[in-house]
Amino acid sequence: MNIDGATRLYAIVGDPVAQVRSPSVYTERFASAGINAVMIPAQVQTEGFTATMQGLMALGNLDGLLVTSPHKNAALALTQRVSARAQSVGAVNALRRERDGSWTGDMFDGVGFMSAALSLGPVHGARALLFGCGGAGAAIAVELAAHGARSIALIDPDISRAEQLGVSLGQHFPGCATVASRDHGRYDIVINASVVGMNDSEDLPGDPGPLDSKSIVGDVVLRPSERPTALIRKALSAGARTVTGQHMHAGQADAIMGFFHGPNVGTAASHT
Amino acid sequence: MNIDGATRLYAIVGDPVAQVRSPSVYTERFASAGINAVMIPAQVQTEGFTATMQGLMALGNLDGLLVTSPHKNAALALTQRVSARAQSVGAVNALRRERDGSWTGDMFDGVGFMSAALSLGPVHGARALLFGCGGAGAAIAVELAAHGARSIALIDPDISRAEQLGVSLGQHFPGCATVASRDHGRYDIVINASVVGMNDSEDLPGDPGPLDSKSIVGDVVLRPSERPTALIRKALSAGARTVTGQHMHAGQADAIMGFFHGPNVGTAASHT
Numbered sequence: 001m002n003i004d005g006a007t008r009l010y011a012i013v014g015d016p017v018a019q020v021r022s023p024s025v026y027t028e029r030f031a032s033a034g035i036n037a038v039m040i041p042a043q044v045q046t047e048g049f050t051a052t053m054q055g056l057m058a059l060g061n062l063d064g065l066l067v068t069s070p071h072k073n074a075a076l077a078l079t080q081r082v083s084a085r086a087q088s089v090g091a092v093n094a095l096r097r098e099r100d101g102s103w104t105g106d107m108f109d110g111v112g113f114m115s116a117a118l119s120l121g122p123v124h125g126a127r128a129l130l131f132g133c134g135g136a137g138a139a140i141a142v143e144l145a146a147h148g149a150r151s152i153a154l155i156d157p158d159i160s161r162a163e164q165l166g167v168s169l170g171q172h173f174p175g176c177a178t179v180a181s182r183d184h185g186r187y188d189i190v191i192n193a194s195v196v197g198m199n200d201s202e203d204l205p206g207d208p209g210p211l212d213s214k215s216i217v218g219d220v221v222l223r224p225s226e227r228p229t230a231l232i233r234k235a236l237s238a239g240a241r242t243v244t245g246q247h248m249h250a251g252q253a254d255a256i257m258g259f260f261h262g263p264n265v266g267t268a269a270s271h272t
Numbered sequence: 273m274n275i276d277g278a279t280r281l282y283a284i285v286g287d288p289v290a291q292v293r294s295p296s297v298y299t300e301r302f303a304s305a306g307i308n309a310v311m312i313p314a315q316v317q318t319e320g321f322t323a324t325m326q327g328l329m330a331l332g333n334l335d336g337l338l339v340t341s342p343h344k345n346a347a348l349a350l351t352q353r354v355s356a357r358a359q360s361v362g363a364v365n366a367l368r369r370e371r372d373g374s375w376t377g378d379m380f381d382g383v384g385f386m387s388a389a390l391s392l393g394p395v396h397g398a399r400a401l402l403f404g405c406g407g408a409g410a411a412i413a414v415e416l417a418a419h420g421a422r423s424i425a426l427i428d429p430d431i432s433r434a435e436q437l438g439v440s441l442g443q444h445f446p447g448c449a450t451v452a453s454r455d456h457g458r459y460d461i462v463i464n465a466s467v468v469g470m471n472d473s474e475d476l477p478g479d480p481g482p483l484d485s486k487s488i489v490g491d492v493v494l495r496p497s498e499r500p501t502a503l504i505r506k507a508l509s510a511g512a513r514t515v516t517g518q519h520m521h522a523g524q525a526d527a528i529m530g531f532f533h534g535p536n537v538g539t540a541a542s543h544t
Contacts, residue, residue, distance in 0.1 A: 005313045020277035027275050041277045043332030055327010061313030121489035
């Protein structure tokens with residue numbers, strides 16, 4: 001890639017940012033799409049967050065933002081318009097500047113999983129089991145509920161966090177039953193949205209219950225495809241359909257490119 | 273070049289910025305020096321300048337700034353420390369973050385000319401003729417005075433601008449005589465710091481007077497080396513020593529790389 005005076009800017013905002021992959025992923029996607037733009041890392045502290053962001057967003061050649069930890073919730077207040085799912089999650093991870101100068105926010109953390117899951121089997125009417133009720137888990141739970149999942153069992157070592165997510169989902173999606181515990185029956189969809197499996201850990205986030213060829217099993221943990229997580233390996237050995245962290249990241253990047261540049265580029269998110 | 277989460281940021285701040293060359297020039301220099309950094313264009317409006325800059329300068333991974341039109345004067349107030357020459361010019365075009373988080377400013381617009389001129393002949397005691405008393409002209413005049421030029425004839429279509437520059441120089445450099453007009457004698461150093469010669473114009477900025485092999489003639493106008501400005505061509509045909517816009521830009525970039533990264537990288541400015 002080249003950078004010149006006419007290069008448009010996108011920034012991924014977080015603290016820390018040294019570990020983020022988005023600058024290389026999106027800069028390469030912009031180049032492939034023939035767009036003169038780069039994704040820069042922007043380390044923004046929580047102290048002074050709003051003032052720093054207002055300065056960054058005042059740059060005339062900055063067209064969009066990604067937001068990562070710990071700012072996804074706070075970034076909601078920077079938008080003039082958000083998608084229903086972002087409202088439900090209470091957080092945004094992508095913002096774009098509209099022609100009138102206002103900012104639209106959306107939340108894509110659950111989109112990569114959902115677009116893959118929808119291609120693998122029915123989500124409407126499914127019984128889902130979700131491990132991990134932090135930001136990624138909340139985004140995936142909202143996608144499941146928005147796509148008609150019948151119920152979601154919400155599992156987190158911090159039970160109050162699971163219960164709070166259940167309350168929030170109940171407000172936005174009264175047709176989706178949530179419970180902060182699990183039974184020992186079969187779940188149609190099992191997702192790990194916790195950190196279990198990171199750093200090459202071979203632990204399972206919990207017992208996924210009976211799995212078969214109709215099960216859909218997802219794991220947000222990012223691993224090289226030749227070394228899947230223990231959960232994905234268990235799913236594969238049961239003949240289940242799987243969605244890896246790699247799939248989710250690629251699907252999310254497709255959707256975000258569409259959000260940034262419209263349906264001509266990448267695959268636009270469908271239900272904002 | 274590649275960009276990743278650990279890439280350090282430098283920004284060139286101006287309005288407009290689409291035409292600036294610094295993003296490609298410095299990004300390439302960073303890459304050549306093995307530094308994981310990019311120079312991004314940052315379009316900052318005059319309205320809200322201070323707040324926008326404070327936001328930009330709050331980014332934890334932004335290490336330095338270049339400043340171009342129309343913000344060079346206003347940027348002085350963003351620094352906690354400036355060089356004597358920046359103070360004399362009343363403007364900065366480069367800022368760097370120090371380890372303690374404070375910002376140091378400097379003015380390099382005259383440095384490229386001066387480092388080339390010093391290699392071509394004596395500046396101390398010289399009679400100089402300067403066409404153009406805007407920002408670049410003021411920076412070059414300060415360099416001439418700081419290096420002991422005996423006198424500077426300041427020529428500008430706006431005579432009050434020339435006179436004001438003379439007053440300012442007189443305050444900082446009482447040993448250097450200035451006059452907002454010229455005689456018909458020989459000048460040791462002749463510089464064009466006006467826009468005359470841009471857009472392939474074949475005009476001279478004014479009569480350079482008698483030129484010979486000891487004359488030093490500079491022109492800030494940037495041209496491909498095979499198509500020098502009319503002033504440079506006139507100097508070459510008289511056997512004079514010349515400093516082109518290309519020389520000045522390269523010399524300035526060397527000095528700014530040294531300012532950003534210390535004497536290990538590029539050639540540091542010597543008299544800040």
